[in-house]
Amino acid sequence: MTAPSLASLFESFGLDPARFAAGDLLARSPIDGAVLGRLPADTPATLSAKIARAEAAQRRWRAIPAPRRGELVRLWGEELRAHKQALGALVTLEAGKIRAEGEGEVQEMIDMAEFATGQSRQLYGLTIASERPGHRMMETWHPLGVVGVITAFNFPVAVFAWNAMLALVCGDALVWKPSEKTPLTALAVLALFARACRRFGDAPEGLIEVAQGDASIGQALADDPRVPLVSATGSTRMGATLAPRVAQRFGRALLELGGNNGMIVTPSAELDLALRTILFSAIGTAGQRCTTLRRLIVHANSADALVARLKTAYATATVGDPREPGTLVGPLIDRNAFDAMQAALAEARAEGGVIHGGERLLAERFPAAAYVRPAIVELPQQSALVRRETFAPILYVLRYSEFDEALALHNDVPQGLASAIFTNDLREAERFIAASDCGIANVNIGPSGAEIGGAFGGEKATGGGREAGSEAWKAYMRRATNTINYSLALPLAQGISFGPTG
Numbered sequence: 001m002t003a004p005s006l007a008s009l010f011e012s013f014g015l016d017p018a019r020f021a022a023g024d025l026l027a028r029s030p031i032d033g034a035v036l037g038r039l040p041a042d043t044p045a046t047l048s049a050k051i052a053r054a055e056a057a058q059r060r061w062r063a064i065p066a067p068r069r070g071e072l073v074r075l076w077g078e079e080l081r082a083h084k085q086a087l088g089a090l091v092t093l094e095a096g097k098i099r100a101e102g103e104g105e106v107q108e109m110i111d112m113a114e115f116a117t118g119q120s121r122q123l124y125g126l127t128i129a130s131e132r133p134g135h136r137m138m139e140t141w142h143p144l145g146v147v148g149v150i151t152a153f154n155f156p157v158a159v160f161a162w163n164a165m166l167a168l169v170c171g172d173a174l175v176w177k178p179s180e181k182t183p184l185t186a187l188a189v190l191a192l193f194a195r196a197c198r199r200f201g202d203a204p205e206g207l208i209e210v211a212q213g214d215a216s217i218g219q220a221l222a223d224d225p226r227v228p229l230v231s232a233t234g235s236t237r238m239g240a241t242l243a244p245r246v247a248q249r250f251g252r253a254l255l256e257l258g259g260n261n262g263m264i265v266t267p268s269a270e271l272d273l274a275l276r277t278i279l280f281s282a283i284g285t286a287g288q289r290c291t292t293l294r295r296l297i298v299h300a301n302s303a304d305a306l307v308a309r310l311k312t313a314y315a316t317a318t319v320g321d322p323r324e325p326g327t328l329v330g331p332l333i334d335r336n337a338f339d340a341m342q343a344a345l346a347e348a349r350a351e352g353g354v355i356h357g358g359e360r361l362l363a364e365r366f367p368a369a370a371y372v373r374p375a376i377v378e379l380p381q382q383s384a385l386v387r388r389e390t391f392a393p394i395l396y397v398l399r400y401s402e403f404d405e406a407l408a409l410h411n412d413v414p415q416g417l418a419s420a421i422f423t424n425d426l427r428e429a430e431r432f433i434a435a436s437d438c439g440i441a442n443v444n445i446g447p448s449g450a451e452i453g454g455a456f457g458g459e460k461a462t463g464g465g466r467e468a469g470s471e472a473w474k475a476y477m478r479r480a481t482n483t484i485n486y487s488l489a490l491p492l493a494q495g496i497s498f499g500p501t502g
């Protein structure tokens with residue numbers, strides 16, 4: 001099957017190519033460096049107008065019952081189902097993911113639509129026993145307002161869906177700043193949402209506004225007091241700049257930042273399974289997932305055998321055009337990513353690391369793109385280099401002898417997103433789950449490729465936010481504690497007597 005052309009993709013989303021003929025924002029394909037389109041970047045003034053439109057839309061939206069709001073998300077999910085291949089292909093074109101992963105990302109949106117639709121009937125509050133006679137206490141959840149969402153190039157559609165679909169059923173409107181590296185994908189998502197809105201009938205205009213541009217747009221969103229929640233995915237550095245700005249005006253930030261995900265492989269591990277998992281987690285998405293496996297902590301007795309098998313698998317994994325069947329590893333997003341990878345490998349070499357792979361590939365066929373052989377780096381210790389996230393396919397291999405040492409190594413990094421252990425020993429598995437300081441701790445599967453049903457996010461420098469499943473919806477609502485007096489007396493809590501009548 002040949003890959004669809006950009007023109008046919010635009011057509012399937014109803015996007016007029018003339019919209020992408022001029023502007024400062026350049027959409028480029030990492031596959032070959034080709035310019036896919038140009039579009040105008042937002043300015044602080046246009047962003048402000050978009051926030052105002054979203055605010056007006058939210059005022060109407062919050063009055064619509066939540067299950068009816070869920071119906072809009074259900075319809076959006078139907079549009080995504082119908083356009084799964086086309087949107088997946090656009091993700092491939094703009095972010096460089098292989099087709100299975102591009103479509104997998106759209107499937108994550110579809111799953112999220114179903115989850116959020118169900119959630120729209122389950123925005124449950126509590127009833128609480130009051131200490132006062134004739135009183136009732138409860139907790140109610142209310143729409144929050146306009147939610148700002150900042151997303152990264154590597155999951156250009158799914159991460160927005162985690163946020164947007166919950167926020168919509170919670171009665172919020174959204175202003176989305178996608179990565180400036182994936183502007184077209186964002187417009188395609190918006191076009192499908194617009195179709196769902198037309199089918200829905202009375203959805204207010206402006207429920208989702210897209211603001212395109214560089215970091216300055218994200219910062220303006222962070223600074224705007226009309227945006228009570230800013231949900232941001234990206235590097236720890238980005239989060240460290242953004243979060244204080246949001247806090248400065250007492251807004252809330254929901255952060256999903258860098259990961260430095262480790263996997264412990266113990267002597268009892270099923271090595272065949274471990275090998276397959278390591279491959280998917282470490283080289284899938286060309287090592288550009290926040291959940292990518294970056295640190296392999298292997299028992300010294302099995303390390304040589306595992307590294308030997310990994311080396312063979314790495315050497316034969318097909319790196320190439322992500323549109324071609326059989327490709328497992330597509331391009332890095334850009335030249336900067338390539339340079340960062342090479343700088344990390346040079347540092348590893350200087351530290352005495354043994355490096356397998358890491359070289360540039362396909363330079364003649366794709367001179368304006370960055371394809372690499374994923375790298376395995378054996379290092380004697382967990383140096384500052386290993387403790388830093390390099391957003392590229394580098395797998396550091398560290399050896400351990402005692403299980404406690406493996407646990408200590410595992411947690412001794414600033415980030416805390418995803419983690420895994422391969423073991424058949426129940427005690428090791430349970431000890432790992434208790435000890436891992438990450439938001440995700442898996443047994444006998446890798447750290448990446450989470451389902452949407454669980455809360456997604458991590459601790460420490462990963463930022464503490466949780467998105468997608470479980471109770472993540474609560475972040476998009478305002479919680480109120482209500483006490484109702486249905487008696488004719490006015491007893492005070494804590495037994496306080498105030499004035500002549502008590």
Ligand code: UN1
Nearest residue numbers: 155289290291448449450
């Ligand atoms: C990300 O890289 O920002 O668990 C998100 C995973 C995907 C999501 C990754 N479901 O790998």
